[in-house]
């Protein structure tokens with residue numbers, strides 16, 4: 159009996175994301191599969207919903223509007239910040255060493271003390287660029303997933319809110 163994807167399961171899968179023109183934006187093919195903790199917002203909400211109930215061996219293909227993925231664009235584009243400052247700002251949130259790279263979500267505090275999620279869009283030399291919008295915000299995306307493995311999450315993973 160295979161575990162099916164549901165709350166607090168760790169899922170390993172290969173996935174390919176493509177845009178409306180069919181061009182591949184991102185894929186794990188030829189690389190390590192991605193592992194995520196289901197039900198903890200580790201992946202976009204529409205994909206989490208589409209994967210629910212599936213088991214190892216299943217292929218899932220779904221096309222999702224921005225509302226079910228990274229939301230509509232709301233900002234005016236990336237802005238540059240010193241890389242060192244950004245690393246200092248995110249150091250406290252990750253118990254594991256984090257590599258600053260494009261696509262990394264960063265939780266910061268705005269001027270009124272409210273938490274905001276920003277996205278790293280580019281890292282080059284002493285500078286990094288951050289954006290209120292995910293690089294794929296505003297796009298309709300097609301996700302093709304191959305579920306490889308589903309297991310129960312370890313207590314530590316539930317505690318951290320991500321797969322190890």
Ligand code: ZN
Nearest residue numbers: 253254318320
């Ligand atoms: Zn962890």
